Amino acid sequence: MAFALLALHLGRVRDLSPADGRRICEGLRRLPEQIKEILTLEDRIKELAKKYADAPGMMFVGRVRGYPVAREGAQKLKEISYVHAEAYPASELKHGPLALISPELPTVAIVPDDELLDKNLTTLGEIRARHGRILMVGHRTSEAADDCIVVPKNQVELDPILLTIPLQLFAYHAAVALDRDVDRPRNLAKSVTVE
Numbered sequence: 001m002a003f004a005l006l007a008l009h010l011g012r013v014r015d016l017s018p019a020d021g022r023r024i025c026e027g028l029r030r031l032p033e034q035i036k037e038i039l040t041l042e043d044r045i046k047e048l049a050k051k052y053a054d055a056p057g058m059m060f061v062g063r064v065r066g067y068p069v070a071r072e073g074a075q076k077l078k079e080i081s082y083v084h085a086e087a088y089p090a091s092e093l094k095h096g097p098l099a100l101i102s103p104e105l106p107t108v109a110i111v112p113d114d115e116l117l118d119k120n121l122t123t124l125g126e127i128r129a130r131h132g133r134i135l136m137v138g139h140r141t142s143e144a145a146d147d148c149i150v151v152p153k154n155q156v157e158l159d160p161i162l163l164t165i166p167l168q169l170f171a172y173h174a175a176v177a178l179d180r181d182v183d184r185p186r187n188l189a190k191s192v193t194v195e
Contacts, residue, residue, distance in 0.1 A: 004028060004158060027155035031162070034152040038165045041149060045166055048135060048147055049173030052106050057084035059100065059107045060167075063091055063120055066110035069137075069160050073108055073167030080185045081175040090123045101132040108167070109145065111138035112159050137166050 008016070008024055052058065058077060062070035067089045074085035088097045090109070101107065107127050111120040124144035127134055136145035139153045149166045153159065175182045 001028070001031070001161070004161075007157075024155055024157060027158045030154060031158065034154060034162055035165060038151050038162060041166065042169055045149060045169045046173040048149070049170050050177045051147070052133075052135060052170075053081070053083070053174045053177040055083065055104065055106050057086075057105055059097065059105060060085060060087040060110070061090040061093060061097075061107060061123065062087070062110035063089065063116050063123075065114070065156065065160050066090070066112055066116075066120070066163065069110045069163045069167065070108070072164050073110075073137075073171070076168055076171035077174060079188060080171055080182050081178055081180055082186070083174065083178070090120060093123060093126065098126065098130065101127055101130040103131050103133055106133040106135060108135045108137065108170075110163055111136050111140075111142065112156070112163060113139035113153055114156055114159075135170075137163055 004024070005028070008021060012021055058074070060070035060074040062068070067087070070087040074087040077083055077085040086097075109120065109124055109127070111117065111124070120138075121142060121144060124134055124136065124142060128144050134145040134147075136142055136148045137151065138148070139151060139159075141148040141150060151162045151166060154162055172182055
């Protein structure tokens with residue numbers, strides 16, 4: 001939120017139009033209610049976390065705005081559940097990671113309802129053709145996915161905030177299902193230092 005406000009301010013200093021500024025501000029105002037809506041899905045996310053917790057690893061994929069969300073999801077899963085997780089840009093799936101797809105290695109796909117929806121759905125089809133299990137996080141369901149977590153849609157600049165929350169809950173509940181100490185993850189540095 002703080003970075004969104006900073007970006008909005010910097011955009012207004014430069015060349016962000018008043019209309020775009022109002023559009024983003026309205027999206028920011030809607031976020032608290034939309035986050036509450038996502039939190040009502042926690043029981044469903046908990047069930048999904050239990051379902052996928054025994055996987056030896058997970059692949060996270062996303063395209064453009066969805067890729068940083070996929071990276072955050074993989075990072076959180078690794079940090080507190082100790083399950084190997086990697087994030088890849090969905091556009092690069094054919095360059096190596098596609099060979100890893102199998103029923104044993106589920107894929108979490110970030111699929112917002114944006115200008116890249118068709119390309120993202122094509123990616124799901126490629127994973128499905130290789131018998132990969134898919135947990136999709138997006139603004140709608142898809143028959144290509146085994147399971148879907150649907151989040152409310154906001155402005156495209158703010159959607160990553162909403163798409164990240166289910167992944168954080170998923171990581172938490174996967175860790176609990178695996179009997180990990182979520183309050184004291186192992187091997188994490190207490191502070192970041194620069195040499």
